[in-house]
């Protein structure tokens with residue numbers, strides 16, 4: 001295993017949490033995982049498929065400065081936020097496919113669509129649209 005290449009997970013609030021919580025009032029340290037290059041911040045164990053999701057955000061950020069820019073765009077642009085999440089959810093889905101049952105993976109798609117269309121992401125998309133886009137993005 002290449003544990004060195006795995007991002008570190010800290011059980012502490014992400015950098016600039018005081019700003020993030022203002023930008024995303026529904027975000028919670030107990031229920032969400034945060035990616036802020038080069039690490040992941042979570043108070044719960046991060047499953048392999050979620051690791052893939054957060055790892056995608058780290059790649060999108062690319063550097064510490066990149067993380068700052070990413071978070072700013074992520075806050076002010078619902079379109080950017082949505083694109084970043086669809087990419088991360090797609091990676092998560094494909095990882096889940098390698099380790100979980102068909103039923104579980106199907107349920108994951110529903111859960112991701114629920115989640116993406118919720119207040120947690122400041123309602124950047126409708127449930128119907130999120131499900132359609134995720135189904136298209138993950139289809140293989």
Ligand SMILES: [Zn+2]
Nearest residue numbers: 053057085088
């Ligand atoms: Zn995400």
